[in-house]
Amino acid sequence: MDLRIGVIGTGAIGKEHMERLYNKLAGCTVTAVSDVSEEAAKAAAARICAKAYTDSKSLISDPDVDAVVVTSPGFAHKEAVLQAVAAGKPVFCEKPLATTAADCKEIVDAEIASGKHLVQVGFMRRYDKGYRQIKKMIDSGEYGLPLMLHCAHRNPEVGTNYNTPMAVHDTAIHEIDCLHWLVDDQYVSAQVIIPRSTRHTHSELKDPQIMRLTTERGVEIDVEVFVNCKFGYDIQCEAVCEEGVIRMAEPSFPTVRKDAMRSVALETDWKQRFIDAYDVELQEWVNSAKKGEVNGPTAWDGYLAAVAADALVKAQTSGAVEKIQTGACPAFYQK
Ligand code: NAI
Ligand code: ISE
Numbered sequence: 631m632d633l634r635i636g637v638i639g640t641g642a643i644g645k646e647h648m649e650r651l652y653n654k655l656a657g658c659t660v661t662a663v664s665d666v667s668e669e670a671a672k673a674a675a676a677r678i679c680a681k682a683y684t685d686s687k688s689l690i691s692d693p694d695v696d697a698v699v700v701t702s703p704g705f706a707h708k709e710a711v712l713q714a715v716a717a718g719k720p721v722f723c724e725k726p727l728a729t730t731a732a733d734c735k736e737i738v739d740a741e742i743a744s745g746k747h748l749v750q751v752g753f754m755r756r757y758d759k760g761y762r763q764i765k766k767m768i769d770s771g772e773y774g775l776p777l778m779l780h781c782a783h784r785n786p787e788v789g790t791n792y793n794t795p796m797a798v799h800d801t802a803i804h805e806i807d808c809l810h811w812l813v814d815d816q817y818v819s820a821q822v823i824i825p826r827s828t829r830h831t832h833s834e835l836k837d838p839q840i841m842r843l844t845t846e847r848g849v850e851i852d853v854e855v856f857v858n859c860k861f862g863y864d865i866q867c868e869a870v871c872e873e874g875v876i877r878m879a880e881p882s883f884p885t886v887r888k889d890a891m892r893s894v895a896l897e898t899d900w901k902q903r904f905i906d907a908y909d910v911e912l913q914e915w916v917n918s919a920k921k922g923e924v925n926g927p928t929a930w931d932g933y934l935a936a937v938a939a940d941a942l943v944k945a946q947t948s949g950a951v952e953k954i955q956t957g958a959c960p961a962f963y964q965k
Pocket of ligand 1: 640664665667686701703704706725726754904
């Protein structure tokens with residue numbers, strides 16, 4: 631029987647996920663959607679003959695909803711995830727799990743108290759072919775130990791409500807999760823270097839920024855976050871190891887020769903760049919949710935990322951090296 635899913639938040643990624651869950655992936659369907667905008671909820675619901683709600687609690691308690699996908703903005707995640715946990719329903723929450731470590735900890739505590747594994751976080755980079763290739767190569771040991779990671783997360787532009795802390799919560803949160811997973815290590819400190827800003831930003835957003843993370847075993851990581859880079863959507867990752875350097879493959883486009891130029895196109899947005907990763911991530915979530923399991927990034931992973939994010943946000947204003955302290959992983963989440 632299909633897993634009947636309720637989607638909370640029908641904006642950019644809400645529509646994308648609804649579409650893939652309804653039309654593309656196997657073993658699932660979408661029976662209800664909710665959005666604080668009644669108009670948006672009704673319009674999204676009409677496309678797939680689903681029920682429309684304006685509050686998450688009513689959607690979650692609908693008997694025709696077996697599992698929940700949260701695609702509202704980050705500030706609204708905690709409430710919806712806690713409601714799903716209280717209802718005992720599996721919940722896939724887009725990143726970030728919540729915008730502070732304290733809020734993520736509340737979710738962790740509620741899930742442990744429920745006694746059931748219910749929460750998965752949408753850290754889809756772990757499902758991306760390019761990152762998986764690098765991880766496999768590092769894990770093989772053939773290139774020696776990883777020493778440094780040089781990364782970049784560049785968006786062509788962002789909305790005017792996007793501010794300096796969002797460069798961490800909304801954007802770098804992907805690297806925060808993915809990079810410690812890549813080198814199988816934990817972060818111990820964070821620093822942010824703010825260069826001269828681009829003229830394409832505004833007073834509430836320092837852009838670009840260089841985020842530095844150091845791991846327990848001394849891996850030094852730098853992530854350039856540049857969200858008004860103008861030229862395209864560009865994700866870079868290079869692992870410098872003892873006996874080799876591994877650079878993530880670029881998305882594949884033909885090389886064109888024209889007008890005395892040789893050129894290769896770049897992606898322009900995240901929807902296309904990570905389309906395969908979203909498909910694999912959500913198909914695996916559906917398969918696991920049907921078995922009552924969580925096999926992807928957990929609420930604890932969401933918490934770990936939020937602790938590092940809190941430190942980076944602090945470092946944005948202090949300019950200092952900020953400590954990252956997470957504590958031991960609860961037995962509930964140990965594999
Ligand atoms: P959006 O702003 O396009 O859409 C958010 C939708 O949620 C809007 O329709 C809004 O009316 C609705 N909403 C606001 N408050 C709500 C509430 N309390 N309950 C229900 N609906 C509510 O945002 P977007 O870009 O779709 O992002 C949504 C989430 O997905 C964010 O957490 C974002 O970080 C994440 N995201 C993840 C991506 C990824 O690559 N994994 C890519 C894009 C977004
Ligand atoms: C967006 O919210 C995402 O999650 C995308 O994956 C990311 O690349 C972009 O920077 C965010 O704004």
